[in-house]
Amino acid sequence: MTLIDLANPTRFLALTTRVLPWLAAATVVLLTIGLYQAALAPDDYQQGATVKIMFVHVPNAWLSMFVWGVMSIASLGTLVWRHPLADVAAKAAAPIGAAFTFLALLTGSLWGRPMWGTYWEWDARLTSVLILFLMYLGLMALWRAVDDPSRAARAAAVLTLVGAINLPIIKFSVDWWNTLHQPASVMRMGGSALDKSFLIPLLVMALAFTLLFVTLHLAAMRNEILRRRVRSLQMMQASRIAFSSDMAAGSREDNASKEAGAA
Amino acid sequence: MTMSLGPYASFIVASYAAAALVVAILIGWVMLDYRNQTQRLRELEQRGITRRSGRSATEPR
Numbered sequence: 001m002t003l004i005d006l007a008n009p010t011r012f013l014a015l016t017t018r019v020l021p022w023l024a025a026a027t028v029v030l031l032t033i034g035l036y037q038a039a040l041a042p043d044d045y046q047q048g049a050t051v052k053i054m055f056v057h058v059p060n061a062w063l064s065m066f067v068w069g070v071m072s073i074a075s076l077g078t079l080v081w082r083h084p085l086a087d088v089a090a091k092a093a094a095p096i097g098a099a100f101t102f103l104a105l106l107t108g109s110l111w112g113r114p115m116w117g118t119y120w121e122w123d124a125r126l127t128s129v130l131i132l133f134l135m136y137l138g139l140m141a142l143w144r145a146v147d148d149p150s151r152a153a154r155a156a157a158v159l160t161l162v163g164a165i166n167l168p169i170i171k172f173s174v175d176w177w178n179t180l181h182q183p184a185s186v187m188r189m190g191g192s193a194l195d196k197s198f199l200i201p202l203l204v205m206a207l208a209f210t211l212l213f214v215t216l217h218l219a220a221m222r223n224e225i226l227r228r229r230v231r232s233l234q235m236m237q238a239s240r241i242a243f244s245s246d247m248a249a250g251s252r253e254d255n256a257s258k259e260a261g262a263a
Numbered sequence: 264m265t266m267s268l269g270p271y272a273s274f275i276v277a278s279y280a281a282a283a284l285v286v287a288i289l290i291g292w293v294m295l296d297y298r299n300q301t302q303r304l305r306e307l308e309q310r311g312i313t314r315r316s317g318r319s320a321t322e323p324r
Binding site: 039043049053057060096103111114212216219220222223226229234237240 | 266267268270279281285286288289293300301307312313
């Protein structure tokens with residue numbers, strides 16, 4: 001099945017029906033393995049057991065940016081290729097991305113209090129991620145504010161692409177500015193700075209959360225397609241009612257004019 | 264085997280609990296939304312409002 005085939009929402013629904021149970025099962029298995037490995041990971045020589053927060057914080061932080069990246073590609077699909085499912089994908093991803101970003105901020109804050117002595121600091125990394133969270137909320141509000149999905153899609157696509165400027169700012173904020181947040185320790189030049197005992201559970205958890213996102217995203221896309229079918233059927237129903245009341249009004253007028261003529 | 268979480272256990276437990284809660288809310292939202300949309304489509308179809316293709320709107324194939 002190619003990307004063109006998936007442009008047909010009915011085919012896409014058939015695909016999600018087949019794929020979703022397998023994706024959900026794979027997510028549960030990977031999450032179980034990841035959580036087990038995270039529980040067995042040793043304490044850090046400086047941070048102690050609080051290093052375990054990393055196994056939930058980092059995957060959520062990665063996904064907060066990854067989801068916006070997915071939405072940016074979908075936005076290009078809306079504006080450039082006019083793929084029928086592109087705006088469905090972008091709209092469905094926003095609440096999931098917002099939830100992951102919220103978790104990144106919350107778990108980061110809970111990790112920061114024992115390690116930095118504060119829940120929050122207005123430094124470049126934390127502030128740019130907070131801006132990302134607010135952009136997710138703004139995008140969700142925009143989708144709700146405009147009734148017509150195709151008009152909302154174009155406005156949301158432009159906003160998403162403008163917001164993508166924030167992604168490199170988040171990524172390199174720890175290098176460009178002096179921040180309380182530590183610099184990159186996994187994806188960096190010269191390889192990961194993490195020991196395998198931390199790196200492997202972290203990668204398993206990251207993969208598990210990514211699969212969780214893919215599963216939730218496909219399910220949310222399926223829901224969005226069904227929501228649009230509800231909308232179009234409701235519009236058909238409304239136009240039928242309007243048509244039949246027009247007909248009834250027309251026949252009443254005809255009868256009235258005939259009666260007037262007869263009189 | 265017991266796992267010792269040290270003096271900051273509450274922060275670690277709160278992080279995992281928050282993640283579990285938010286993920287549960289996401290899963291619940293997706294499942295409830297699916298149920299709502301399929302129910303609304305069935306109600307519309309029962310009222311005789313069908314797609315131009317004549318196929319059921321909840322039918323994936």
